[in-house]
Amino acid sequence: MTVLVTGGAGYIGSHMVWELLDAGESVVVLDRLSTGFEWAVAPEAKLVVGDVADRDLVGRIIRENKVDAIIHFAGSIVVPESVADPLGYYENNTCKTRTLIETAVREGVPHF
Structure with a gap:
């Protein structure tokens, strides 16, 4: 199975990547590296730097890697920032x- 992990260069996402690899899964990480780190991504995983809202990029990742599942960790989590910029956090x-999700459905990803 090939799993796309969004936010896979962050703390929680990178640990999920290690667990998936330990379980024998193939992993592709999509992260814009705004708060994550390239060094946090396991070398066995494929890292793509980009945004989850880039429909063309996500669609290409899904097709080229035959993604079977998506685990979504990409998101903003800093509470003071969310209070200062609620619309940015909503976006x-x-x-x-x-x-x-719409891109995953369009591309026929069976598990999200």
Whole structure:
């Protein structure tokens, strides 16, 4: 199975990547590296730097890697920032997630 892990260069996402690899899965990480780190991604995983709302990029990742499942960790989590910029957090955490789901459905990803 090939799993796309969004936010896979962050703390929680990178640990999920290690667990998936330990379980024998193939992993592709999509992260814009705004708070994550390239060094946090396991070398056995394929890292793509980009945004989950980029429909063309996500579609290409799904098709080229024959993605079977998506685990979504990409999101903004800093509470003071969310209070200062609620619309930015809504855009990043809600609207972009919807775009990711729509792309997954369009591309026929069976598990999200």
